[in-house]
Amino acid sequence: xxxxxxxxxxxxxxxxDPTVSVQEKSSKEEAPSTLKRSxxxxxxxxxxxxxxxxxxxxxxxxxAEMVLAALQNAHPELNYEIHAMSTMGDKNQTTALHExxxxxxxxxxxxxxxxxxxxxxxxxxxxxxxxxxxxxCVIGCIMEREDPRDVVIMKKGLNYxxxxxxxxxxxxxxxSVRRSAQVKRLYPKLKFKDVRGNVNxxxxxxxxxxxxxxxxxxxxxxxxxxxxxxxxxQYLDSKTEGGSHLYAVGQGALAIEVREGDEKTTxxxxxxANQESTLxxxxxxxxxxxxxxxxxxxxxxxxxxxxxxxxLMKAIVVSLDGKQSVEAERLGEVLxxxxxxxxxxxxxxxxxxxxxxxxxxxxxLNRPIIxxxxxx
Numbered sequence: 001x002x003x004x005x006x007x008x009x010x011x012x013x014x015x016x017d018p019t020v021s022v023q024e025k026s027s028k029e030e031a032p033s034t035l036k037r038s039x040x041x042x043x044x045x046x047x048x049x050x051x052x053x054x055x056x057x058x059x060x061x062x063x064a065e066m067v068l069a070a071l072q073n074a075h076p077e078l079n080y081e082i083h084a085m086s087t088m089g090d091k092n093q094t095t096a097l098h099e100x101x102x103x104x105x106x107x108x109x110x111x112x113x114x115x116x117x118x119x120x121x122x123x124x125x126x127x128x129x130x131x132x133x134x135x136x137c138v139i140g141c142i143m144e145r146e147d148p149r150d151v152v153i154m155k156k157g158l159n160y161x162x163x164x165x166x167x168x169x170x171x172x173x174x175x176s177v178r179r180s181a182q183v184k185r186l187y188p189k190l191k192f193k194d195v196r197g198n199v200n201x202x203x204x205x206x207x208x209x210x211x212x213x214x215x216x217x218x219x220x221x222x223x224x225x226x227x228x229x230x231x232x233x234q235y236l237d238s239k240t241e242g243g244s245h246l247y248a249v250g251q252g253a254l255a256i257e258v259r260e261g262d263e264k265t266t267x268x269x270x271x272x273a274n275q276e277s278t279l280x281x282x283x284x285x286x287x288x289x290x291x292x293x294x295x296x297x298x299x300x301x302x303x304x305x306x307x308x309x310x311x312l313m314k315a316i317v318v319s320l321d322g323k324q325s326v327e328a329e330r331l332g333e334v335l336x337x338x339x340x341x342x343x344x345x346x347x348x349x350x351x352x353x354x355x356x357x358x359x360x361x362x363x364x365l366n367r368p369i370i371x372x373x374x375x376x
Contacts, residue, residue, distance in 0.1 A: 047077065047078055047079045048078055048079065049078070049079040049080065049081055050071065050078055050079070050080050050081075050120045050121065050265070050268065051081055051083060051118065051119045051120045051121075052064055052067065052068060052080060052081065052082045052083065052119070052120070052121055052122075052123060053083050053084075053085070053110045053113055053114060053119035053121065053122040053123070054082060054083070054084050054085075054110075054122065054123045055084065055085070055086070055110070056084045056085055056086045057198045058198055058199070058200060058226070059198060059199055059222050059225065059226060060084070060123070061082070061084055062225055062226060063123055063125070063225060063254055064082045064084070064123045065082065066225070066254070067123045067143070067254065067256065067272070068080050068082060070143070070271075070272050071268065071269075071272070074268075074271040074272065075268055075271075078268070083113075083118075083119060085109060085110065085113070086109070107122070107124065107128065107129060107130070107257075110122045110257075111133075111134055111137055111257070114137065114257065114258070114259060115134075115136055115137070115259065117259075120258070120262070120265050121140060121256050121257065121258050121265055121269070122256065122257040122258075123254060123255075123256055124254070124255045124256070124257055125221075125250070125251075125253070125254065125255070126142060126249075126250030126251075126252075126253040126254065126255040126281050126285075127219075127248045127249060127250040127251045127252075127253075128250075129250065129255055129257070131285050131288055131289035132289065133257070135260075136259060136260045136261075137257055137258075137259065137260065138257070138258060138259075138260045139255050139256070139257055139258075140256045140257065140258035140262075140265060140266045140269045141255070141256050141266075141269040141270070141272050141273035141278070142253050142254070142255050142256075142273060142274065142277050142278040142281050143253065143254045143255075143256070143272050143273065143274055143277065144253075144274035144276075144277050145221075145252045145253040145274070145276075145277040145280070145281075146220070146221035146224060146225065146252045146253075147220040147221055147224060147235075147252055148219075148220070148221065148247050148251045148252030148253070148302075149219075149220045149235050149236055149237050149247055149251075149252075150179060150217050150218065150219060150220065150235075150236040150245060150247050150251075151217070151218060151219070151220045151223060151232045151233075151234065151235050151236065152215050152216070152217055152232070152233050152234035152236065153203070153206065153215060153216045153217075153218060153223070153231045153232060153233060154214065154215045154233045155206050155207060155211065155213060155214055155215060156206075156207045158214060158215075160214070160215070160233070161233045161234055162233065162234040162241070162242070163183060163186075163187055163190070163215075163234065163236075163242060164187075164241060164242040166187070166190060166214055166215070168189040168190075169189070169190075169191060170190055170191065170214035170215070171190075171191045171192070171193050171212050171213050171214055172190050172191065172192050172193075172213070172214065172215055172216075172217060173192075173193055173194075173195035173202065173205070173206060173213040173215070173216040173217070174192065174194070174195065174216065174217045174218075175194050175195055175196055176217070176248070177297070177298050177320060178248055178297075178298040178299065178300055178318075179217045179245075180192045180322075181298035181318040181319065181320055181321070181322050182244075182245050182246070182298065182300060182316070182318055182322070183217070183245070183322070184321060184322030184323075185243070185318055185322035185323070185325055186242055186243035186245070186322075187242070188322065193212065193213065195213065195216060199218065199222055199223070199226060199228075202216055202218070203216070203228075203231070215233075217236070219247070219248075219251055219252065220232065220235065220252070221251065221252040237302060238302050238314055244314075244316070244327075245300070246300030246301055246302045246314060246315070246316050247300060247301065247302060248300070248301075249284040249285055249287070249288045249299065249301055250281050250284055250285060253277050253281050255281070256269055256272070276305055278337070278340075279311070279334050279335075279336075279337065279339070279340045280303040280305070280311060280313075280334075280340070282337050282340035282341060282344070283303065283311065283313060283334060283340040283341070283343045283344040283347075284301050284303060284313070284344060285344065286340065286341045286342075286343070286344025286345050286348070287299075287301065287313070287315060287344035287345070287347050287348045287351075288344075289344075290344065290345050290348035290349070291317070291348050291351065291352070291356065291360065292360075297317075297360065297363060298316075298317065298318040298319070298320065298363075299315065299316070299317055300315065300316045300318070301313060301314065301315045301316075302314045302315075306331065309333055309334065309335050310331065310332070310333055310334070311331070311332060311333075311334040311340075311343065312329065312330070312331045313329060313330055313343065313344070313347055314327070314328075314329040315327070315328055315329070315347055315348075315351060317351055317356040317359050317360065318359070319359050319362065319363070320363060324358075324359050325359075326351055326354045326355045326356045326359060327354075328347060328350040328351050328354060329347075330343065330346065330347045330350065
């Protein structure tokens with residue numbers, strides 16, 4: 001099992017610089033600002049308590065409850081409490097994600113509590129974690145991945161099922177430049193508008209009678225964890241009719257962040273780690289870190305285990321207007337965290353050789369264009 005620093009690159013090679021060369025209520029509604037869940041209500045003083053941090057959003061709390069349940073199953077001798085708090089990204093529900101310019105949009109406040117010892121671990125969506133964590137913070141484990149693909153959800157009352165079905169001028173809601181750039185590349189006649197808020201809020205905006213959105217593009221994992229799979233009308237991947245659409249680095253996987261050197265908490269998390277999710281997530285993050293990409297850069301990936309120990313990764317870098325793109329893929333043996341790190345680094349190098357440098361350079365030189373696109 002890969003732990004701690006194994007999950008982030010320890011390579012001595014220089015970074016390639018492309019700019020240079022579960023019900024209707026409860027937790028599925030808006031969660032309270034401070035939420036606590038205890039594994040036991042009796043004899044609290046006789047058992048150590050593990051304090052679990054999470055964002056305040058309904059989906060984040062559901063995911064934290066999933067981790068709590070897994071921990072209770074693995075270590076029933078301990079008590080557990082969930083502490084929910086709002087992050088910068090939660091507090092501002094109107095500004096487009098790409099305009100924040102903050103790498104730790106969903107994590108900073110929680111990491112401060114972790115480093116102060118008020119939390120023992122934090123539950124994150126892996127895609128929300130910066131590829132470089134703050135000093136003294138490490139990934140303790142990556143759990144088994146949910147479906148990592150993006151999905152289309154149509155407005156209630158519309159008979160369309162896929163992006164290919166939509167008439168010219170239809171408005172697609174997304175807060176992600178990666179999603180909008182890929183869809184613009186394939187469907188230039190569609191329009192795009194940013195949509196913020198938690199999943200509940202976004203769906204309400206979609207279904208509003210006077211709403212302008214024809215559909216939303218969201219992560220399958222969040223929809224499935226909220227038990228709303230029935231709303232999905234299309235799954236998007238490399239085999240999608242009409243053209244390939246790849247997902248965000250780390251999408252669908254839950255990562256648990258801990259303090260560096262906290263061996264006790266890391267040992268507790270041991271039974272929750274999933275080897276394949278850990279290795280694929282490490283490879284994807286290595287690729288993004290090498291390209292120096294983040295939430296405001298359209299980088300998509302798709303990783304598939306074709307057999308045990310053999311990983312296929314596809315990746316794409318797209319210009320914000322969708323008119324330029326570079327794609328690459330690699331198949332190879334990945335058995336360790338070091339293998340995964342090398343794998344992602346090598347694929348990033350292929351993308352750079354094929355022209356990703358120019359696309360990423362143009363994005364960095366023309367940041368105002370992002371205002372017309374949409375965050376991760």
